Amino acid sequence: MAEGKVHIFDTTLRDGEQVPGCKLNTNEKLELALQLEELGVDIIEAGFPISSPGDFESVAQISKAIKNATVCGLSRAVQKDIEVAAQALKYAVRPRIHTGIGTSDFHIKSKFNSTREDILQRAIQCVKWARNFTDDVEFYAEDAGRTDNDYLAQVIEAVIKAGATVVNIPDTTGYCLPYQYGEKIAYLVNNVPNIDKAIISCHCHNDLGLATANSIAGVIAGARQIECTINGLGERAGNTSLEEVVMIIKQHKHLGLHTDINAKQLNPLSRIVSDTMRMPVQPNKAIVGSNAFSHSSGIHQDGFLKDALTYEIINPEEVGADSSKIVLTARSGRSALAYRFQKLGFQFDRNDVDVLYNEFLRVADSKKEVEDGDLQTMGKQHQSNAVVA
Ligand code: KIV
Ligand code: ZN
Numbered sequence: 176m177a178e179g180k181v182h183i184f185d186t187t188l189r190d191g192e193q194v195p196g197c198k199l200n201t202n203e204k205l206e207l208a209l210q211l212e213e214l215g216v217d218i219i220e221a222g223f224p225i226s227s228p229g230d231f232e233s234v235a236q237i238s239k240a241i242k243n244a245t246v247c248g249l250s251r252a253v254q255k256d257i258e259v260a261a262q263a264l265k266y267a268v269r270p271r272i273h274t275g276i277g278t279s280d281f282h283i284k285s286k287f288n289s290t291r292e293d294i295l296q297r298a299i300q301c302v303k304w305a306r307n308f309t310d311d312v313e314f315y316a317e318d319a320g321r322t323d324n325d326y327l328a329q330v331i332e333a334v335i336k337a338g339a340t341v342v343n344i345p346d347t348t349g350y351c352l353p354y355q356y357g358e359k360i361a362y363l364v365n366n367v368p369n370i371d372k373a374i375i376s377c378h379c380h381n382d383l384g385l386a387t388a389n390s391i392a393g394v395i396a397g398a399r400q401i402e403c404t405i406n407g408l409g410e411r412a413g414n415t416s417l418e419e420v421v422m423i424i425k426q427h428k429h430l431g432l433h434t435d436i437n438a439k440q441l442n443p444l445s446r447i448v449s450d451t452m453r454m455p456v457q458p459n460k461a462i463v464g465s466n467a468f469s470h471s472s473g474i475h476q477d478g479f480l481k482d483a484l485t486y487e488i489i490n491p492e493e494v495g496a497d498s499s500k501i502v503l504t505a506r507s508g509r510s511a512l513a514y515r516f517q518k519l520g521f522q523f524d525r526n527d528v529d530v531l532y533n534e535f536l537r538v539a540d541s542k543k544e545v546e547d548g549d550l551q552t553m554g555k556q557h558q559s560n561a562v563v564a
Pocket of ligand 2: 190345380
């Protein structure tokens, strides 16, 4: 079994940037690449150099600026693509060319009007071309999720022989169930004789909401690289979310896996990416959503106030989020109300809170959330009633 380090391959600037409305200019890409390096990602997929002069320039600028992470450029299995990617990566300290071709019968027949044998030869050829420019070549078998395992194993064995150092097994359409994706990786581990010469990479899309689960199933089965994006951005329903896989690996230490990500930067960087890409984060998004550390029901608030671990598996500080929030709504209970009054400087005993709770429910039923200002008014009114009485 491979060692426990899982390489984090960030593709926010390539797959993430393919999202309509998320297009970035060179300066924005460069700024985000520097932040990703700070976060501790191992590989930054900076773009698809042949796709446009702007993207070529972005990859070239990122290659010059990044000193520790590997900088990667995407290409199709086309000689010109690979030459242009190599040119854009010329200044990188650690350049990687990511090249490949569709291997499922859907791609072979409908996209290429070709045969399995022809695609196998094109796969071998593109890796050989790329190896003329760098020792670090990643091969992707597009739509591997729907590729027959025997044929996939044949392609993977051949591209490793041709010089691929990383083999990417994308679930391009987000089709696989976690056990199926895990079995696919295990099949490659057990049936590709030279698999120990390459790192297996998971690249999962989220069409059925399973990208994170599939990537984790992949690393449990022996993959040691996950391709992911900040906030899970990416084509259609998105890619695997970086913050989710990093925190799953951190939380479940028994898996024997680790990453080099500095988790404290997850929330700050999520906000920067969301602002720069003009793509809001859903409030209930794991780890980085605004509700990820909010408690609003009375039962949860009571437990949380007794011991945060009753309802929180991650300390928000650990992921650079604001401290946990107790949100007061009509579903909240007396303990949360008493806690909040105390925070606001009121000294109320149990009887006071009982009286105030009825007033609180009246206000809470009339609006979504009871704010500190509402409580100040209620608290002061209660105090002056007590003086009069
Ligand atoms: O989803 C996919 O298959 C891809 C490849 C180009 C790696 O993004
Ligand atoms: Zn993709």
